[in-house]
Amino acid sequence: MTRLSVNINKIATIRNARGGNNPDLVKVALDCERFGAQGITVHPRPDERHIRYQDVLDLHEVVTTEFNIEGNPDERFIELVKRVKPAQVTLVPDAVDAITSNAGWDTIRHADHLRKLVDTFKADGIRVSIFVDADERMVEGAKAVGTDRIELYTEPYAAHYAENREAAVAPFVRAAQRANQLGLGLNAGHDLSLENLRFFDEQVPGLEEVSIGHALVCDALYFGLENTIQMYLRCLDRTGGPAGF
Numbered sequence: 001m002t003r004l005s006v007n008i009n010k011i012a013t014i015r016n017a018r019g020g021n022n023p024d025l026v027k028v029a030l031d032c033e034r035f036g037a038q039g040i041t042v043h044p045r046p047d048e049r050h051i052r053y054q055d056v057l058d059l060h061e062v063v064t065t066e067f068n069i070e071g072n073p074d075e076r077f078i079e080l081v082k083r084v085k086p087a088q089v090t091l092v093p094d095a096v097d098a099i100t101s102n103a104g105w106d107t108i109r110h111a112d113h114l115r116k117l118v119d120t121f122k123a124d125g126i127r128v129s130i131f132v133d134a135d136e137r138m139v140e141g142a143k144a145v146g147t148d149r150i151e152l153y154t155e156p157y158a159a160h161y162a163e164n165r166e167a168a169v170a171p172f173v174r175a176a177q178r179a180n181q182l183g184l185g186l187n188a189g190h191d192l193s194l195e196n197l198r199f200f201d202e203q204v205p206g207l208e209e210v211s212i213g214h215a216l217v218c219d220a221l222y223f224g225l226e227n228t229i230q231m232y233l234r235c236l237d238r239t240g241g242p243a244g245f
């Protein structure tokens with residue numbers, strides 16, 4: 001069964017809005033794990049708009065499922081990840097002022113840079129995942145720099161799901177098949193939701209982990225966090241259980 005890693009960026013957004021510690025990010029992360037999350041994902045951005053670097057240190061002390069730290073590998077990020085040594089680091093090529101992640105790496109053009117980063121983190125025993133578009137050439141480039149996994153950037157799938165889900169998922173199936181052939185681990189994330197998750201998981205071969213945050217937190221406003229996590233897990237249940245919702 002594909003593992004669900006809950007991205008808690010948006011919990012931190014709410015916390016930061018009032019300057020206090022409500023909601024308590026550590027408590028929410030522990031509750032997400034108690035509700036069934038199989039991982040916790042955070043994306044500390046340079047402007048600390050939501051996840052702060054101190055949050056990462058605090059969460060590292062208590063998270064017992066897989067801790068996944070995502071981000072653009074600037075010096076501060078590299079130092080943080082090497083200090084924390086999470087289960088996984090996901091390298092994302094975001095610009096400092098990006099409103100959100102909006103593209104994968106050009107793993108061919110940035111091969112030397114990525115290879116050095118992969119070597120740095122793998123030397124500390126950290127699994128490395130590289131955020132890429134659903135493009136076989138980028139998948140092959142990721143393999144060439146020695147990464148353990150790739151994470152497919154799924155915004156284009158989500159954006160076109162409603163109009164034609166078969167066409168929307170097709171590039172991701174091809175990219176996943178190439179990753180499978182190359183022996184790369186396969187993650188996916190960005191704009192996955194209760195609407196589009198089950199079909200993606202059914203269609204994309206070898207998927208190991210999805211990291212989901214924005215839609216899940218929005219859904220939790222209506223359904224509650226525990227119920228929402230269970231609904232997302234049911235979308236990933238291939239044993240014939242009820243649909244996610």
Ligand SMILES: CC(=O)[C@@H](O)[C@H](O)COP(=O)(O)O
Pocket residue numbers: 007009010042043070092099100101131189190211213214
């Ligand atoms: C890498 C990715 O697609 C998301 O995990 C990203 O971290 C979301 O960032 P925001 O929560 O800042 O939109």
Ligand SMILES: NCC(=O)COP(=O)(O)O
Pocket residue numbers: 007041070151188189190191192211212213214215216
């Ligand atoms: N890597 C994707 C992630 O962690 C969450 O993305 P989103 O669900 O907030 O779009």
